[in-house]
Amino acid sequence: MSSTELPGAVAATAAGLRVSAVRVAEGERLRSVTLPGLTLKVRFRPSDRTGRPPALYVHGLGGSSQNWSDLMPLLEDVVDGEAVDLPGFGDSPPPDDGNYSLTAHARAVIRLLDAGARGPVHLIGNSLGGAVSTRVAAARPDLVRTLTLVSPALPELRAQRGAWPTALLALPGVASFFTRMTRDWTAEQRVRGVLSLCYGDPGRVTDEAFRHAVQEMERRLALPYFWDAMARSARGIVDAYTLGGQHGLWRQAERVLAPTLLVYGGRDRLVSFRMARRAAAAFRDSRLLTLPEAGHVAMMEYPQAVAQAVRELIDDYDGS
DSSP states (O other): OEEEEEOSOEEEEETTEEEEEEOOOTTOEEEEEEETTEEEEEEEOOOSOOSOOEEEEEOOTTOOGGGGTTTHHHHTTTOEEEEEOOTTSTTOOOOTTOOOSHHHHHHHHHHHHHHHTOOSEEEEEETHHHHHHHHHHHHOGGGEEEEEEESOOOOOSSOOGGGHHHHHHTSTTHHHHHHHHTTTOOHHHHHHHHHHHHOSOGGGSOHHHHHHHHHHHHHHHTSTTHHHHHHHHHHHHHHHHHOOGGGSHHHHHHHOOSOEEEEEETTOSSSOTTHHHHHHHHSTTEEEEEETTOOSOHHHHSHHHHHHHHHHHHHHHHHO
């Protein structure tokens, strides 16, 4: 394994195509971790504080480590936090083997933690990252101190209507069709669509944050593997939903030993609010935070509330 720190903005390069720089917020840095067949970009906030337990943040489908930029500074006094770009997302290039299954994403997280000897960590995941983190916690309990899941993508019998496009994206040929159908859409139009789907109230997004989101969308659309990573990861979620037995996500949730915080938004259009009680019953040592006005990305809409709940979880863990 090799690790290279990348100060400031980083220009992503894919298949010889140079695209615009990845945004790095004030106080953040990026580093690159190279593993056999895999390169992962990791976002962190340098600090002089020592002795803090490690934490790892895992984003959702179509997201990146930037999704945690509001939450990370609120917790930096209690954890040494890092946020990973999953393979094919953010500034991480595609995996050499082209495997975007849920298991492959979980394996990437495990390999990152093993390579850096950072476990056990306070593991925090959203949506796809929540499902990935569940699988990591079940498979490698030695790597997880506590588990926080924000709208985790766990199987539902009746999926939210807003989640249907994700399921359709998993079908062969749909990604290329959607690319052709939306080729005239501007980055601004795409971002407005994402915000309306993911936020309980898109009006909470500041003008500055909107501009940054548009810039990031333009950068991602220039990547030749953007739609492939989206489609294959969506297919990975759908495939994971069909698994039964010991590999089923709900069965794995029951095997998680780490104290678990579950965060659900009452206005979530992708993960049903009704799944909160089932999740609370499935994870053996769980607590539930419900935010009635939040959508799918509560850590971006209500970072203070999520941070307070994570602090309480960590305090109770450290005091046990």
